[in-house]
Amino acid sequence: MKEIYKVNIDALSFEMTKKLNHYLVKLIENQGSDLHIKSGSNIRGRINGRIVSMSKGILSHDDSVLLAKELLRTRFAKFVEVKNIDFTYKLNDDYRFRVNMFFQIDGVSAVFRKIPASLPTIDSLSLPEKIYNFCTKQRGLVLVTGPTGSGKTTTLAAMINTINQEYAKHIITIEDPVEFVYKDQKSIINQRAIGQDALSFADSLRAALREDPDVILVGEMRDLETFETAMHAAETGHLVLSTLHTVDAKETIGRILGMFPGRDQNRIKMTLASTLQGIISQRLVRTTSGGRIAAVEILVKNARIENLILDGRDAEITDAIKEGKDVYKCQTFDQSLLNLYASGIISRDEALANATSRNDLAMDLDYYDAGMKPKVVKKGHTKETIDKDIIALKK
Numbered sequence: 001m002k003e004i005y006k007v008n009i010d011a012l013s014f015e016m017t018k019k020l021n022h023y024l025v026k027l028i029e030n031q032g033s034d035l036h037i038k039s040g041s042n043i044r045g046r047i048n049g050r051i052v053s054m055s056k057g058i059l060s061h062d063d064s065v066l067l068a069k070e071l072l073r074t075r076f077a078k079f080v081e082v083k084n085i086d087f088t089y090k091l092n093d094d095y096r097f098r099v100n101m102f103f104q105i106d107g108v109s110a111v112f113r114k115i116p117a118s119l120p121t122i123d124s125l126s127l128p129e130k131i132y133n134f135c136t137k138q139r140g141l142v143l144v145t146g147p148t149g150s151g152k153t154t155t156l157a158a159m160i161n162t163i164n165q166e167y168a169k170h171i172i173t174i175e176d177p178v179e180f181v182y183k184d185q186k187s188i189i190n191q192r193a194i195g196q197d198a199l200s201f202a203d204s205l206r207a208a209l210r211e212d213p214d215v216i217l218v219g220e221m222r223d224l225e226t227f228e229t230a231m232h233a234a235e236t237g238h239l240v241l242s243t244l245h246t247v248d249a250k251e252t253i254g255r256i257l258g259m260f261p262g263r264d265q266n267r268i269k270m271t272l273a274s275t276l277q278g279i280i281s282q283r284l285v286r287t288t289s290g291g292r293i294a295a296v297e298i299l300v301k302n303a304r305i306e307n308l309i310l311d312g313r314d315a316e317i318t319d320a321i322k323e324g325k326d327v328y329k330c331q332t333f334d335q336s337l338l339n340l341y342a343s344g345i346i347s348r349d350e351a352l353a354n355a356t357s358r359n360d361l362a363m364d365l366d367y368y369d370a371g372m373k374p375k376v377v378k379k380g381h382t383k384e385t386i387d388k389d390i391i392a393l394k395k
Contacts, residue, residue, distance in 0.1 A: 007069045007076045016067040023054055024091050024112060031291075033114055033149070035097075039064035039107025049284065049292055064108035068101060086195075088177050093117060098179050115179045120158040127155065128336075130298055130329040131280060135162045138214075140277035140301075141234040143221075145246045150282045151294050152243045153179055156217060159241060163187060163215060170212055174204045175219035187215075194219075202226045209233055218242040224259050231268075234275040248333060248356065249279040249299035250317040253309060265312075273309040276301050283333065285354050287345050295337050295354060297321065300330040318356070334361045342368055 023043050027035045032047040035054075043055040069076050071089065079085045084102035091097065094117045101110040122131050134142045142159075144152045157180040163169055169187040176194035183189075190211070191197075198204035201218055202225040208216050209232075221227045221242050234240045246252040253272070260268045279299040284292045299305065304320050322332045331339075337351040338361065348365055355361040 007073055009073055012066075012070050012073075014070050016063055017070045020067060020071075021091060024095070024097065026054060027112075028095060028114065035112040035114075036109070037064070037067070037112070038104070038109040041106075048290055049286060061107040068108045068110075071099075071101070086177050088115075088179070096179075096181075098177060117181075119161045119180055119182065120154050121161060122158045125151070125154065125158055126293055127158065128296055128298060128329075128331065130300065131155070131159065132162065133329075134278050134280075135159050135166070137239050137277050139234060139237045139239055139275075141231060141240050141242075141272075141275045142277050142280070143242055143244055143252060144280045144282070145244045145248070145252050146282035147245065147247065150284050152282060153219070155280060155282065155294070156241055156243065160189070160215075160217060164189060169214035171215040171217065172208045172211060172213045173217040173219070174198060174201055174208065175217070176201070200226075202229055205229045205233065209236070209238075213238055215239045215241065220244075227256065227259060231271050231275055235271060239277075246281070247283075248281045248297050248318070249321060250314055252279050252281070253314045253317060257312070257314070269310050269312065273301075273306045276305075276309070281333070283354055285337070285340070285346050286350050288347055293340065293345060295333055295340060296331070297333045297336060298330045300324065300328040302328055332356065334364065337361060338364050338368065341365065 020037070023035055027045045030045065030047050032045040034046040036044045036046070036051070037059065039059055039061050042053055042058055044051050045054045068079060072079050072085065072087070075085065079101065084100065087099050089097045089099050089112065096115045096117060097112040098115055099110055099112050101108065144155050146152050160171060160173070160182060163171065164182055164185045164187045167186055171187050171189045173189065173191045174194070175191065178191050178193045181191065192204055194200060194204070201220070201222060205216065205218060205226060206229055216233055216238055218226065218230055218240065219242070221230065221244050230240050230242060244252055244255060246255050256272060257265065257268060278301060281297040282294045285295050287293050299317065299321050302324065304324070305317070308314065308316050308320060318332055321330045322335060324330050325335060333354070333356045337346070337355060340346045341348060341351045351365065352358055352362060
């Protein structure tokens with residue numbers, strides 16, 4: 001690595017860091033989630049899901065590089081070599097940030113994702129009560145899925161927090177980087193950061209199996225090796241929690257099976273059907289008060305789900321979730337959106353904008369607005385037949 005990229009820490013004034021802290025405090029005061037720093041542009045933040053300007057001045061190329069040196073110090077040379085880097089930044093005792101810093105054509109950019117120091121709970125996130133049941137499992141695989149920024153890590157933190165408060169377990173977390181920091185309560189929690197404490201997810205997951213764990217949190221299933229090791233851990237008596245960037249339960253199961261070659265399909269279907277405990281899929285939606293809340297799809301493994309996985313009929317997963325709502329306390333995205341609308345938390349337009357099946361949800365909303373239970377809607381009903389039923393009801 002070239003000597004020119006080594007940083008003389010004694011020569012740094014940290015003036016850029018002071019300016020950064022000002023904007024991070026401003027972001028928190030405005031209840032924002034992300035701060036965007038870009039060379040050649042002004043400072044911006046994501047507040048209630050929208051990108052807004054937070055400064056008039058333009059960050060120069062030199063200042064962006066100086067900020068990188070102040071934040072990374074001895075790691076700056078590594079940053080120049082690999083072109084992007086993940087790390088955590090502690091603002092104060094109450095707030096930390098997950099940071100990804102990277103080079104772009106105008107210089108250096110960085111995104112700071114807010115991590116509250118106070119640990120979230122399932123109740124504080126307004127998550128379905130069924131998620132508590134996943135925390136009681138002795139073994140198996142529980143996946144939290146959704147797009148980037150949908151709150152997957154926060155949901156996992158709430159689950160780990162619950163286990164830590166309620167049960168005497170050994171919990172190992174493997175993350176890149178570590179976001180929420182836990183203190184031992186009833187459980188022992190060992191947290192490992194990729195790059196700092198471990199080489200890779202797959203390597204540290206294999207090592208975890210020799211460390212007497214009860215619960216293993218894997219920050220992200222990034223490759224086939226990690227996933228296969230995770231399923232082995234779930235199969236041998238451990239509760240494994242992790243995330244995938246998939247939109248719903250149906251796609252999650254399809255993605256998992258698609259990771260493995262054809263010759264392994266039968267084996268993987270049997271293993272997944274046996275080990276999977278549930279899938280929690282999230283989408284953040286805008287509330288009527290201007291904030292955001294998670295609409296949550298929950299798959300709970302049962303005999304029907306298990307058979308669908310074994311038979312490769314993942315296209316039927318959504319219907320199985322919908323029809324199992326009363327018995328298994330599972331729910332589809334559209335059922336979650338309907339509940340949020342019925343509670344006055346989100347608008348009709350917001351519900352429809354985030355629906356899996358817009359037409360079906362529109363029918364359910366029409367029934368609800370007319371005072372009828374949405375479950376009356378059956379396959380084969382059209383908008384015209386729904387309207388006739390509603391007109392008849394109003395008479």
